[in-house]
Each structure stands twice: as structure tokens, then as C-alpha cells.
Amino acid sequence: NAGVTQTPKFQVLKTGQSMTLQCAQDMNHNSMYWYRQDPGMGLRLIYYSASEGTTDKGEVPNGYNVSRLNKREFSLRLESAAPSQTSVYFCASQTSLDEWQYFGPGTRLTVT
Amino acid sequence: QKEVEQNSGPLSVPEGAIASLNCTYSDRGSQSFFWYRQYSGKSPELIMFIYSNGDKEDGRFTAQLNKASQYVSLLIRDSQPSDSATYLCAVRASGTYKYIFGTGTRLKVLA
Numbered sequence: 414n415a416g417v418t419q420t421p422k423f424q425v426l427k428t429g430q431s432m433t434l435q436c437a438q439d440m441n442h443n444s445m446y447w448y449r450q451d452p453g454m455g456l457r458l459i460y461y462s463a464s465e466g467t468t469d470k471g472e473v474p475n476g477y478n479v480s481r482l483n484k485r486e487f488s489l490r491l492e493s494a495a496p497s498q499t500s501v502y503f504c505a506s507q508t509s510l511d512e513w514q515y516f517g518p519g520t521r522l523t524v525t
Numbered sequence: 526q527k528e529v530e531q532n533s534g535p536l537s538v539p540e541g542a543i544a545s546l547n548c549t550y551s552d553r554g555s556q557s558f559f560w561y562r563q564y565s566g567k568s569p570e571l572i573m574f575i576y577s578n579g580d581k582e583d584g585r586f587t588a589q590l591n592k593a594s595q596y597v598s599l600l601i602r603d604s605q606p607s608d609s610a611t612y613l614c615a616v617r618a619s620g621t622y623k624y625i626f627g628t629g630t631r632l633k634v635l636a
Contacts, residue, residue, distance in 0.1 A: 455627055
């Protein structure tokens with residue numbers, strides 16, 4: 414039981430490049446979330462998926478797209494990376510019975 | 526914009542003392558409140574949640590909620606150096622499953 418996994422762990426991109434951050438959970442949770450964490454800013458919600466087939470915007474969705482591929486997987490795509498997207502990205506999953514969110518280990522992304 | 530406010534700290538307490546961490550929120554309709562612990566370089570880990578006014582105790586941790594004052598606190602009794610971390614307060618925005626996090630309070634427990 415791996416919990417929530419994220420790939421890659423680290424990534425450096427040049428401005429304008431695109432990439433997809435992958436997240437998978439093996440806990441049969443319905444809801445999944447993408448957050449970014451910047452120094453002094455706390456965690457900010459980018460997108461979430463309350464159930465398979467649905468996605469919704471969070472606080473800071475601009476510049477990102479998401480795909481809920483199936484119940485296990487929720488990916489985050491940066492179409493044209495910008496230096497302002499340098500951050501640590503966390504994926505989380507949550508059951509619908511309670512609000513216990515389990516976080517993945519994070520992806521540290523640097524855009525130069 | 527719904528907000529969650531925390532003092533960034535650091536809050537320094539001696540080993541064995543009670544650490545008191547505070548959080549205020551702006552969304553009066555919020556019903557769910559959470560405390561996460563985050564060690565440096567690691568991901569957040571949920572340690573307490575509270576839905577009703579009053580106190581909720583779990584081991585050395587007590588969460589306190591006062592909806593009238595829009596105030597949530599976390600007490601850590603018998604603080605240990607291993608409790609040194611950043612503590613994040615989170616609130617579920619009313620009518621949604623979106624979670625708003627505070628910027629966190631850094632706690633240092635001095636041996």
C-alpha cells in the first residue's frame with residue numbers, strides 16, 4: 414500500500430516548456446487535489462476532482478490543466494511553464510466518508 | 526477572498542511546556558477545520574480535525590473551535606523536540622469541497 418505517489422520528484426524546465434505531473438493513489442479514494450506551496454504563501458488549491466469524471470478550479474488555476482484519468486490517477490499539466498510556476502506541488506486524496514486528506518511526497522519544480 | 530490567518534512565528538517553547546497555536550478564518554459559513562503538521566522538506570500530515578464548537582482531544586493534542594469568534598486553536602501538551610515543525614490550519618470553504626490553508630506557524634521546541 415503505497416498511499417499517494419507523485420512523479421517526478423524534481424524537475425527543471427525552461428520557460429515555455431510543457432510537462433505533466435503525475436499523481437496516483439491506491440486507497441480507493443473518490444476525491445483528489447492538486448496544491449502548490451510557495452514560501453510564505455502556504456498551500457494553495459490549484460484544481461480538485463470530487464469524483465472520477467469531474468474536475469473543478471481552486472484558488473490558482475491559471476496556467477494549469479488537469480485530467481482525472483480514472484479513480485486512481487489525477488494529472489496536472491503545465492502547457493507553457495513560467496518562472497512564477499516555480500513551486501512545490503502536492504497531490505492529495507481524500508475519502509468521501511470523512512475529510513482526511515493524504516498528501517503525496519511532492520514535486521519540486523523550477524522554471525528558469 | 527476567503528482567508529485563513531496564522532502567525533508565522535517562530536513560536537519557541539521549552540520541552541515539556543504547552544504550545545498554543547492559533548488560527549482565524551473569514552468564512553462564517555465554514556463547518557470543517559483541520560490542523561496539519563509539516564516537517565521541513567516533507568508533505569503535510571493531518572493531525573486533528575474539528576467540526577463542533579468546543580474542545581476535541583487526541584493524546585497530547587487538543588483542538589479548540591469557537592465559531593462565533595471564527596477562531597481555531599491547537600494545544601500541544603508536554604511538547605517534545607520532535608514536535609518542532611510548521612503547523613498549518615485549514616478550513617473547508619462553505620458549500621464546497623475546497624480547502625483554504627493558512628501560511629502556517631513554525632513551532633520550535635527547545636530541549
